[in-house]
Amino acid sequence: MLTIRRMREEDLDEVMEMEGVAFSSPWTRGMYLHEIEKRDSCYLVARRDGTLAGYGGTLLILDEAHVMTLAVREDLRRRGLGARLLLELLDYSRDMGARFLTLEVRGSNREAIELYKRFGFQIMGERRNYYVDNMENALIMWTEDVTAPEYRLLLDEMRGRYGHACS
Numbered sequence: 001m002l003t004i005r006r007m008r009e010e011d012l013d014e015v016m017e018m019e020g021v022a023f024s025s026p027w028t029r030g031m032y033l034h035e036i037e038k039r040d041s042c043y044l045v046a047r048r049d050g051t052l053a054g055y056g057g058t059l060l061i062l063d064e065a066h067v068m069t070l071a072v073r074e075d076l077r078r079r080g081l082g083a084r085l086l087l088e089l090l091d092y093s094r095d096m097g098a099r100f101l102t103l104e105v106r107g108s109n110r111e112a113i114e115l116y117k118r119f120g121f122q123i124m125g126e127r128r129n130y131y132v133d134n135m136e137n138a139l140i141m142w143t144e145d146v147t148a149p150e151y152r153l154l155l156d157e158m159r160g161r162y163g164h165a166c167s
């Protein structure tokens with residue numbers, strides 16, 4: 001059974017394990033602790049039969065929700081779980097007042113870019129040499145207004161496709 005809920009301090013040991021596998025510049029436990037305590041942040045974990053399957057987080061700045069992280073356990077990828085987490089993050093962020101979502105992603109991260117495009121994110125800019133580990137460029141992606149009726153239609157479609165993924 002899959003459950004998605006807010007990240008808590010007790011999740012962080014498992015988050016740290018997955019973080020080291022999923023990212024070449026992993027965040028530290030302290031960084032996560034700091035992030036999840038912020039009033040305008042929303043960090044979620046997905047647990048499958050009790051064990052960590054994925055996580056993601058946003059930080060709201062004015063009416064923009066910045067997608068800070070998103071990761072799915074390697075052996076559970078490509079089953080719709082990343083999309084399901086993103087759906088939940090979108091719902092939470094909209095409830096908190098977000099009208100737009102934005103993020104930075106490595107130019108080489110094809111899986112993530114495809115996932116975000118599916119949710120209507122478009123590449124609107126680039127930050128050169130943004131990632132210090134390999135001086136890779138970051139693509140800056142933005143959604144349209146997520147409160148607009150057109151975007152709600154897209155979300156309904158995504159919910160139909162991924163809303164029950166990995167249950």
Ligand SMILES: CC(C)(COP(=O)(O)OP(=O)(O)OC[C@H]1O[C@@H](n2cnc3c(N)ncnc32)[C@H](O)[C@@H]1OP(=O)(O)O)[C@@H](O)C(=O)NCCC(=O)NCCS
Pocket residue numbers: 022023069070071072073076077078079080081082083084104105106109110111112114115116118
């Ligand atoms: C990016 C990531 C979170 C995607 O998670 P996931 O659970 O495998 O993704 P999903 O199964 O929900 O995929 C949803 C859609 O995204 C796209 N997608 C995902 N993985 C893809 C891949 N390997 N190739 C092409 N498209 C892909 C597809 O459109 C897919 O829909 P479909 O399977 O119906 O065709 C996962 O690959 C990951 O944890 N990567 C390492 C961490 C990372 O880079 N995070 C992003 C930081 S910005």
